[in-house]
Amino acid sequence: MEETKRGRVRVETTAKRVRVYVEGRAVADTTRALLVWEVPYYPAYYFPADDVRVEELKATGETRHSPSRGEAAVHDVAGRAGAALVYGDDAPLEQIRGHVRFDWNAVDNWFEEDEEVFVHARDPYTRVDILPSSRHVRVEVGGVTVADSRGPRILFETGLPPRYYLPKTDVRLDLLRPSETVTHCPYKGRAVYWSVGEEESGRDLVWSYPTPLPESQKIAGLVAFYDEKVDVYVDGVLQDRPKSKFA
Numbered sequence: 001m002e003e004t005k006r007g008r009v010r011v012e013t014t015a016k017r018v019r020v021y022v023e024g025r026a027v028a029d030t031t032r033a034l035l036v037w038e039v040p041y042y043p044a045y046y047f048p049a050d051d052v053r054v055e056e057l058k059a060t061g062e063t064r065h066s067p068s069r070g071e072a073a074v075h076d077v078a079g080r081a082g083a084a085l086v087y088g089d090d091a092p093l094e095q096i097r098g099h100v101r102f103d104w105n106a107v108d109n110w111f112e113e114d115e116e117v118f119v120h121a122r123d124p125y126t127r128v129d130i131l132p133s134s135r136h137v138r139v140e141v142g143g144v145t146v147a148d149s150r151g152p153r154i155l156f157e158t159g160l161p162p163r164y165y166l167p168k169t170d171v172r173l174d175l176l177r178p179s180e181t182v183t184h185c186p187y188k189g190r191a192v193y194w195s196v197g198e199e200e201s202g203r204d205l206v207w208s209y210p211t212p213l214p215e216s217q218k219i220a221g222l223v224a225f226y227d228e229k230v231d232v233y234v235d236g237v238l239q240d241r242p243k244s245k246f247a
Contacts, residue, residue, distance in 0.1 A: 009068040010037040011095045014124070018045055020102050021109035022078040028052045028102065034095060035121065038069075041159075042123045042186075045110075046099040049086065057084055057100070069093055072101070080106045119186045126158040128187050130165075130218040137164045140231040141196045141205065147171040147225070153218055157187070161242035164232065165222035171206075179204050189213040205229055 012035045020028040030051035035043035062074040064085055070092045072085035083106035091097045104110065110117045133154050139147040149170035155163040176194035181204050183191045189212040196202035208223050209216065225232070232239045 008037075008040070009093065010043075011035070011093065012043075012124075016112050018047070019109075019111040020047075020107050021111070022056070022080065022083075022107050024108075025056070025078070026053070027056045027077060027107070028100065034099060035124070036096065036101075038066075042120045042126075044101060044104075045121050046087075046096050046101050049098050049100055052100045057086070059086075069096060075100075077102065077107065083107060117186055118184045118189075122186050123158075126187065127156075128158075128216060129156040130154070130216065131156070132218075136233075136235050137166060138233040139164075139166075139225050140233070141175075141202060144175070145172070146175055146196060146206075146230075147223070153222060155216075155219060155224075161227060161244055163224045163227070164234075165219045165224045168208075168221065168223055171223050176206055183207075187213065188216040188219070201229070 014033055014035050015031070016033065017029070017031045018033040019026050028047045028051060030047050032048050032051065034046040036046050037043045056078045057075040060074045060076060060082065063071045064074055065071055069087065070090065072087050074082050075084040075086055077083035083103045085101045087096045087099050087101070089097050104120055112122065131154050133152050134150060135152060136150050137147070137152045138145060147166050147170055149166040151170070152164045152166050155165055157163070175196055177196070179193040179195050181193040185191065189209050191207045191209050193204045194206040196205050205226050206223055208221060209219055210221060212220050227239065228242050228244060
């Protein structure tokens with residue numbers, strides 16, 4: 001991978017084939033995509049204009065400004081308003097000149113090679129390890145023990161605190177209230193949630209991946225808690241509540 005930086009923006013090449021679909025049509029298909037870290041947490045894909053079906057793009061006459069990436073021409077994509085930004089030859093970051101950035105949520109499907117990707121592009125520097133453990137994990141909410149397990153699986157994900165995934169048989173399911181909240185993770189898949197009790201402080205404290213993506217199958221059907229918002233004892237020792245974006 002070749003890397004370039006401008007301010008806080010980092011640009012790298014990737015060898016993956018990346019495709020974008022709208023209404024069943026591939027509007028972009030490339031093996032020359034750029035990974036651009038517009039924010040620190042994950043990258044966005046930028047496509048060479050030659051690998052985009054330009055007939056699907058329609059200029060709106062508007063521009064969008066970024067201090068690091070300069071002016072981009074806003075385009076509709078197959079009728080999707082403002083779904084793409086096109087960077088011209090005057091972009092201050094040379095690598096993105098002549099490239100197209102699609103709004104992730106404005107199109108229908110993203111593929112890395114032949115696998116569909118959700119939420120955002122995967123970060124090549126994020127690793128997920130799921131390890132079986134014999135640690136004794138006990139979770140309290142408001143002084144009440146909600147989970148007590150000696151068979152957790154611990155998920156270690158780059159940049160995030162460890163997560164203890166527990167068998168449902170070790171969780172007080174009678175204290176959990178199903179939530180309508182659903183989230184998606186590009187590494188783990190679709191998560192469903194529960195709340196603990198009726199108070200706002202207990203909302204969406206618990207989640208599970210019923211059918212995770214293949215690389216995260218080890219946590220299928222297990223239950224995890226936001227350690228930032230509950231009391232977790234590991235081998236009898238109360239853990240400090242992590243400071244993360246979920247706190």
